Amino acid sequence: MDREELLSHYEWSAGVCFRHPAAGEVATAVIKILYPKDGGREVVRACQDCVIDMEAQRRDAALEGGFSYRPGRVGQDLRRG
Numbered sequence: 001m002d003r004e005e006l007l008s009h010y011e012w013s014a015g016v017c018f019r020h021p022a023a024g025e026v027a028t029a030v031i032k033i034l035y036p037k038d039g040g041r042e043v044v045r046a047c048q049d050c051v052i053d054m055e056a057q058r059r060d061a062a063l064e065g066g067f068s069y070r071p072g073r074v075g076q077d078l079r080r081g
């Protein structure tokens, strides 16, 4: 699976990556929405490098655990955890 194909599973818009806030606004995908106890809504975004990185980790974990790997589900996995 190449990088472009992986990235095509996500919707991209300008935002700040949760791992790289110093980089400022870059192309990001929403990977998680948090609802803090004190109200409000916090959107967690990741840049393309981070999404590729997280997909690689999911793929490795799936291979180790004997699960099937499907790209484009970084957000779903995070929500479950």
Ligand SMILES: [Zn+2]
Pocket (backbone or CB within 6 Å): 017, 018, 019, 020, 046, 047, 048, 049, 050
């Ligand atoms: Zn990043």
